Each structure stands twice: as structure tokens, then as C-alpha cells.
Amino acid sequence: xxxxxxxxSKFSAAKxxxxxxxxxxxxxQKHLKKGIACSKDSKAPPQSLLLxxxxxxxxFADVATWSDLKAKTLLRETGCLPSPREQLTCWQCGxxxxxxxxxxxxxxxxxxxxLQCPQCxxxxxxxxKLCNAKHAYTVFWTSMNRGFSPQYKLxxxxxxxxxxxxxxxxxxxxxxxxxxxxxRDLLRKWIDFCKFALAFCEIEDQQKILFKQExxxxxxxxxxxxKGTSKTTWLKRNPRFPQKSRSFLKKPAAKxxxxxxxxxxxxxxxxxxxxxxxxxxxxxxxVALPIRPAATRHGAPSPPxxxxxxxxxxxxxxxxxxxxxxxxxGQALKHGFKRAGIPAAHARHHLDEMTPLVSIPxxxxxxxxxxxxxxxxxxxxxxxxxxxxxxxxxxxxxxxxATECEVNRTKSQLRRTNALGRGSPANAHVDxxxxxxxxxxPGLLNVLNAIGNVRNKVKLALGHEPKDFLVLxxxxxxxxx
Numbered sequence: 001x002x003x004x005x006x007x008x009s010k011f012s013a014a015k016x017x018x019x020x021x022x023x024x025x026x027x028x029q030k031h032l033k034k035g036i037a038c039s040k041d042s043k044a045p046p047q048s049l050l051l052x053x054x055x056x057x058x059x060f061a062d063v064a065t066w067s068d069l070k071a072k073t074l075l076r077e078t079g080c081l082p083s084p085r086e087q088l089t090c091w092q093c094g095x096x097x098x099x100x101x102x103x104x105x106x107x108x109x110x111x112x113x114x115l116q117c118p119q120c121x122x123x124x125x126x127x128x129k130l131c132n133a134k135h136a137y138t139v140f141w142t143s144m145n146r147g148f149s150p151q152y153k154l155x156x157x158x159x160x161x162x163x164x165x166x167x168x169x170x171x172x173x174x175x176x177x178x179x180x181x182x183x184r185d186l187l188r189k190w191i192d193f194c195k196f197a198l199a200f201c202e203i204e205d206q207q208k209i210l211f212k213q214e215x216x217x218x219x220x221x222x223x224x225x226x227k228g229t230s231k232t233t234w235l236k237r238n239p240r241f242p243q244k245s246r247s248f249l250k251k252p253a254a255k256x257x258x259x260x261x262x263x264x265x266x267x268x269x270x271x272x273x274x275x276x277x278x279x280x281x282x283x284x285x286x287v288a289l290p291i292r293p294a295a296t297r298h299g300a301p302s303p304p305x306x307x308x309x310x311x312x313x314x315x316x317x318x319x320x321x322x323x324x325x326x327x328x329x330g331q332a333l334k335h336g337f338k339r340a341g342i343p344a345a346h347a348r349h350h351l352d353e354m355t356p357l358v359s360i361p362x363x364x365x366x367x368x369x370x371x372x373x374x375x376x377x378x379x380x381x382x383x384x385x386x387x388x389x390x391x392x393x394x395x396x397x398x399x400x401x402a403t404e405c406e407v408n409r410t411k412s413q414l415r416r417t418n419a420l421g422r423g424s425p426a427n428a429h430v431d432x433x434x435x436x437x438x439x440x441x442p443g444l445l446n447v448l449n450a451i452g453n454v455r456n457k458v459k460l461a462l463g464h465e466p467k468d469f470l471v472l473x474x475x476x477x478x479x480x481x
Contacts, residue, residue, distance in 0.1 A: 038397045047440060054442055064157060068152045115133040135150060139193045139469075151182075159447045165438060209285055214281060218276065227298065289309070306332055307336065313336075373389070410432050430479075
């Protein structure tokens, strides 16, 4: 109309501000509108087994009635006990041990069960001998050296309950009986042996996993924080009877101090149980790699993954030429994927992005990577597709929700057995690996077979004494190889 005027924009109503959460909600739901899922339906086997659906050859009522002879037979069949004709070698030189001479035998009742090395000598120039040789490299050897007899049936009961994820405080009421009571320390020792064996086998199986032609996610986690120490590693305990003890003196009066918990103070917190999870979206396989402890200032967030750890994981378990990466926006993860030549879809968690829709240009992809995304863009029988092919780009869902689910599953198992945040820093990694092993392979036979597998590996190894069998303090290098 003639004479009409347009109202200036400065007099219009103010625009509504969009919060960060609202923007993130829109970004996290873009893939749903285009029909893209994080992973398509696959025929991969399940990575966990429900105990309700798990069947064993025996029930605990059957195992509780077994005699020592029957339990010993089962332990020998699974490799936890040696065969009668087994030959042992010296852990210093590797020569075969021979029966000890009468002059070097001990005066105990097990004098006939003593072997010696024909070459090695001790500091006192006596032949290196092995007492209780029929139980060497078993869970009973250290107890027998202290004068106790082996309790086969009680250990089998413990392994059965541990295989079905029964906590320690509940085992105390099930393992022992009126004739054979079991103490808490012995039960904890046997459980640590079982955890060591399961963790060792889990690491051994993980070394065979190689991700090919799929989207690989990576993320880190921790399970334990110690705030009262500044040591980044766990060491041996103090000597039981120190030479210069002043405990009889009266302690001086403590000065009144106000301890601040801010980051600027000199107090440190040590993060234990750190793991790097690597999971494939299509195969559903997962690798949990232990990371050494790290210290931060009190109140600071958990330290991120290092470049060396990420580089090592990608080199060992990911075929860079055929895989696509997905993770959060951690610097080590971004640089690791970039240096390996793997295009990655990152999610910015500091902006509340969890499942953003990320475009990957086709010119950045190799032939195998382009084939991987083309296969992911095909709809499966359920109508899901993990990628969308466009003219110049592929669109996939970024983020690391799959690996975070693995972290949740692992911590749920630790919480179930009262081991989350309550264990020692020394066992933080072993607790997680053994819990993950029991998710896939629960049961008595799986626990005993793991112990037998470890025994077959270390009984002929140089430098591995019988007293160090299944002891993490003496042999922990396999965790961080």
C-alpha cells in the first residue's frame, strides 16, 4: 500500500536464545531423521552370557558333596594339578630336575617329594632344591610349604562360586563346613589366583583380535582413585619388623592445619584401573587394554589417554587401510587416528554432542575404506544402515557410545561382586579383565581351565619360581606388553 512503512527490525520482538542443550539435542537426533543407526544388524555372537541361561554339568549341591579324591581328579583333568609322570625343569638354568640325594633332603615327611637341580647352587653352596614337587606350580604349593595339607574340595567349591560371580562375603558362608572351616584370608588368596588366571587368558585372547572393514570406537576409563598418596605405582608394603622402630616413643602433638581441597594445593590423586577400550561396531568384539596409573592434582579430572597408548592399540588391533574411526574429541584419539590414516567421526562431549552426524569426504578414503562404508550404507534385513552415501561424502554417526557401554558392563560386574572402588590398586586391572572374562565364559570348568592354561605356560619358563605362581606382585609385565 502507498504510504505504508516497514517496521524496523530493532523494534521487533527479541529472538529466543537457543541453549546449548537444545542445539545438542538437535545435533544428536539428525541421524534418526535420515534413518542412520550407529550399527546395522549383524550376525555376530553375543559378547555376554546370562547366568539364568547357563547350564553346568554339576550344581553346587553336587560339588559340596565331593570328596578330596574326586576334586583332585577334576583338578588333574583340567591341568591345575600335574600328571604323575610330569617332569619339571630348573627355573634358573632350564635343566631337568632330578630326585634329591639323601644328604640334601629335608627332614619332613615329604622328603621323598624333593627334587634338585644338578647344576645350580644356592648362596650357601647347597644344591637348588624344590620341596613338594608334586604340587609345584599349583595353588596349594605355598600352603604346603607352611605345613598345611592341600584342600582340594574346598578350592573346587571356591572356584565354582567364583565362576558364577558370588561375592567374597557370601562365599564365607558356602565354602567351609563344620569339619573344614575356611578363613577369609585363604579365600581371598584363592580368589586372587582365579582372577589372575582369567585376566591372563583374557589378555592372551585379545592379542588375536584384529578389526577389519568396520567402524572402530575408542575410549578410556578408570575404576579407582586414591587421594591420600602421591605414588603413581603400588609398591611392596613396609617391612613387618622395621630395624629402627620408634613406636614406643610418645608421638608429638599434631599442629592444627586447615587442609584445602582446591587444585592449587600440592595434594595429588592417583588414578588406578585405567583401561583403553577398542570396539568394532559390526563384529561387536572389544579389546580392553590396561594403562599404567597416572597422578593428577586433587580435584582435577581424570588424565586422558596418551599418544603412545593410542598408537600402540591402533597398530596392534586395527587394520588402518580398511577401518573408520569414531571417538570423542580427545587430543590423543584425534591425533592417533590422523597419524594412522584413519578418517574418524568425533563427538564433542563438551558441547553435549553424543551422536552427531558427521560427513566424511570420499577423497579422504582409501579403496578398502570406501568399500567398508558402502557395505555399511546398505540396508540390512531390519532396515538399519550404518552410513548414508551421498555424491561426495559419506555420513555416519560419530561418538563412542558402544565403548561406553562396554565400560558400563565391566563396572556393573565389579559392582555385582563388591569389587568396584574397594579393591587394591595392584588388582585394579586384573579385576576388570577377570570380570569381562566371566561375562563371556562363566562356570567352574572355565575357571579351572584358565588356571591350567597359565600353569602350562609358566612351568617351563625361565625365571618363574614356583612360589611366584599366580602372584601379580612378581609377574605383572604381561599386563602392559
